[in-house]
Amino acid sequence: MLPENIDTSISLLESDNTQLNLVRWMHQCELMKRYYEADVVFVIQETGGGFEVIVSSICQNRQLTTGTLFEPDEQIFQRLVHSLPEGINIDLSNQRNLVLPDVFAGASNMLTRPILWPDGTHFGCICVLNARVTSNETNAFMLEPFQILLQQELTLYCQTQRIESLSMRDRETGMLNRYGFIMMAPRQLSLGRRFGASAGIIFFELYSASPHQQVEDKHNRLLGSIIQDTIRTADIAAHYSETQFVVLVFVDSERDLIHIGKRVEKLLYQQNDKLQVDSSCNYFTPDSSVKLAPMLEESKQGLKSERARLEQEQAEANIPPETSTDSSEVGKQVTH
Numbered sequence: 001m002l003p004e005n006i007d008t009s010i011s012l013l014e015s016d017n018t019q020l021n022l023v024r025w026m027h028q029c030e031l032m033k034r035y036y037e038a039d040v041v042f043v044i045q046e047t048g049g050g051f052e053v054i055v056s057s058i059c060q061n062r063q064l065t066t067g068t069l070f071e072p073d074e075q076i077f078q079r080l081v082h083s084l085p086e087g088i089n090i091d092l093s094n095q096r097n098l099v100l101p102d103v104f105a106g107a108s109n110m111l112t113r114p115i116l117w118p119d120g121t122h123f124g125c126i127c128v129l130n131a132r133v134t135s136n137e138t139n140a141f142m143l144e145p146f147q148i149l150l151q152q153e154l155t156l157y158c159q160t161q162r163i164e165s166l167s168m169r170d171r172e173t174g175m176l177n178r179y180g181f182i183m184m185a186p187r188q189l190s191l192g193r194r195f196g197a198s199a200g201i202i203f204f205e206l207y208s209a210s211p212h213q214q215v216e217d218k219h220n221r222l223l224g225s226i227i228q229d230t231i232r233t234a235d236i237a238a239h240y241s242e243t244q245f246v247v248l249v250f251v252d253s254e255r256d257l258i259h260i261g262k263r264v265e266k267l268l269y270q271q272n273d274k275l276q277v278d279s280s281c282n283y284f285t286p287d288s289s290v291k292l293a294p295m296l297e298e299s300k301q302g303l304k305s306e307r308a309r310l311e312q313e314q315a316e317a318n319i320p321p322e323t324s325t326d327s328s329e330v331g332k333q334v335t336h
Contacts, residue, residue, distance in 0.1 A: 002119050003162040009048030013067060019157045022055050028146050029057040035142060036111070037132035040064050043115070043150065044077060045124040051077040054124070063103040064129075076100055080112045080125045087113030087125075087143060104129075113147045118155045126150070170239040172217055173224035181238035185248045186292050188236050193286045197250040200257040201299040202281040204245040204264060209276045215243050219275055226267045230260060244303070246296065254283035278304050 002008065012020060029041040042056035042064055053068040062068075070077055075098055080088070090110045092100065104110075111128040126146055168180030176184060192199055206215055206223050220239065227237050227245055240246040251257060261279035268277050280302025284290060300306055 002117060002121075003158055003165050005165045006158060006161050008117060008121060008123070011045060011047045011049075011052050012054055013052070019160045020153055025055040025150065025153075026057070028149065029055055032126075032128060032143070032146060033057040036128050038128045039107070039130040041126070041128050043124060043126055044070075044081065046077075046081050046122055050074070051081070051124070061103060070101060074101060076104070077125075080110075080127065081114055081122050083112065083114050083125070085114065085116075085147075087111065087147075111143065113143045115147060115150050115154070118151075118158050123151075123154060173221050173239045175224050175228065175245075176236065176238035178238060178240050181236060181240065181246060181248075182292070185236050185238075188234070189248060189292060192234070192250050193288075196286045198252065198283065198285050200249050200251050200254070200281055200283045201295045202247045202249060202257055202261060202279060203240070203299045203303055204247070204261075205278045205303050205305055206243045206245070207276055207278065207305075209274050213274060215275075219272070222271060223264075223268060223275075223277065226264055226271070230264055230267070244300075246299075251283075257281040257283055280306075 012022070025043060029043065032038070032041040038057075040057055040059035040061065043054045044051050045054050049069060050072045051070040051074060053064060053066055055066055056064055059065070079098075088111075090112070092104055092107045092109055107130055109129075109131060111131045112125050114125045115123040117123050126143060128143070168176055168183060170177040170180075189199055204223065204227065206219060208215055208219075220243070223245060224237075224239055227247060231237055231247055231249055235247060235249040237245065237247045247260075249257065249260060251260075258281065261281060265277050265279065268275055280299050282295060282299045282302075284295065
């Protein structure tokens with residue numbers, strides 16, 4: 001299986017990855033182009049939007065450069081991507097029953113080999129357009145190292161993503177942990193603001209209604225499950241600390257934040273009336289420039305336990321709690 005944080009329908013050009021050296025892929029395309037004396041060599045990925053050119057050798061045809069996207073129903077690419085591991089050599093001048101894209105007009109042949117993800121699903125293919133080498137055996141032999149190189153890099157990429165996923169996940173609940181939330185939430189928040197979405201931070205804290213009962217792992221798993229079932233796909237939730245959970249949600253109004261908190265509280269009570277949850281939220285408009293860290297801190301301080309902790313720290317430091325005072329009282333505090 002592929003790691004959960006890898007979506008094969010998303011183009012590698014859109015993913016934030018540092019493990020894949022696409023420049024090296026491009027150099028390999030140039031090497032294959034020189035060997036085959038071809039017009040162009042390119043790598044195609046099958047994505048949710050169609051067949052996209054990930055890298056290509058230098059070519060005059062701008063329709064085969066990086067980022068070029070072909071429709072999902074293009075028969076020629078469906079055939080190439082889903083071919084046998086040894087690939088195929090197609091005589092394009094004799095394909096009367098196959099509708100070819102305009103970009104292949106005048107092309108005589110295409111040599112290709114498929115590329116697979118580590119779990120065996122189809123990633124895409126390598127394509128050599130108008131190869132001058134005529135020996136099929138030579139063609140297959142020389143493309144195989146490039147095919148193996150790309151598949152090995154995809155394997156390394158998946159392994160790195162799996163390790164990163166594990167380090168960002170909480171074993172107890174399967175949710176993001178504090179580190180994972182801090183890594184993922186800023187990107188999601190920035191994306192939401194770009195599309196004009198209002199956001200909110202909600203902190204939840206789980207505690208037992210009975211002083212004789214402790215919060216157990218199963219209780220955290222229960223609340224974590226309820227939170228994940230309540231929020232939408234675009235939202236991000238994490239098991240922030242031992243009994244605290246945090247959610248970044250995209251909403252239409254501040255009222256929606258309160259509604260989410262009440263819903264989680266109601267569902268928890270229905271499934272275990274011995275547990276209670278405290279919540280604190282803050283609402284931010286898309287034009288707000290506030291960063292994630294102060295958003296988190298402000299929301300967290302709204303929890304009962306955090307307010308109690310701050311009051312205790314103030315008492316220990318002999319600092320009176322903040323109260324409304326007139327100017328004379330303020331003057332006295334300053335002089336004192």
